Amino acid sequence: MTWGRARCALHRLSGRCHRTASPLPATAARLAVALRKAIGGSFGPFYAKALLRAARAVGGHGTLSAREWATAFDEAVTAICELGDRTMVDALRPGSDAFIFAAEAGQSLEQSWAEAIKAAEVGHEATKAMCAGAGCAAYLGDRAVGIPDGGAAAAVVWMKALKAL
The missing domain is CATH 1.25.40.340 (DhaL domain)
Incomplete structure (x- = not known):
């Protein structure tokens, strides 16, 4: 149930994300808010915090290398x-x-x-x-x-x- 609500929230948001070329931090902030609202219990805030930390790690970079994605993922995990x-x-x-x-x-x-x-x-x-x-x-x-x-x-x-x- 929880993950179904999260999927629906992200699906609704995906249409808006594809129509505008937003930098990663702005997109992650929108995803964080959507997940925090959609997911109950501790998962929502955990994933929101993780997304925001990952976005901060990569800043305004355009295309990311495998190493930059790995660093962003590591920052997200560390935040939880x-x-x-x-x-x-x-x-x-x-x-x-x-x-x-x-x-x-x-x-x-x-x-x-x-x-x-x-x-x-x-x-x-x-x-x-x-x-x-x-x-x-x-x-x-x-x-x-x-x-x-x-x-x-x-x-x-x-x-x-x-x-x-």
């Missing part, structure tokens, strides 16, 4: 919370690290993002063994052990969706 709390960060942090490593090794944007997705999937799977320290699962305590974190799963889903664009 800590690794090991059994949250979306447990997928995003290894994804970001792999993205930077691949980009610095000279891989293309597509190859670097594919590496990020692989690492995020491993991080997502690792959440099965974690006791939640933050996020929605923190209320479940040990009962969440054995089940992968929903936020980490959602992060992998949208990362794969971006690859398809």
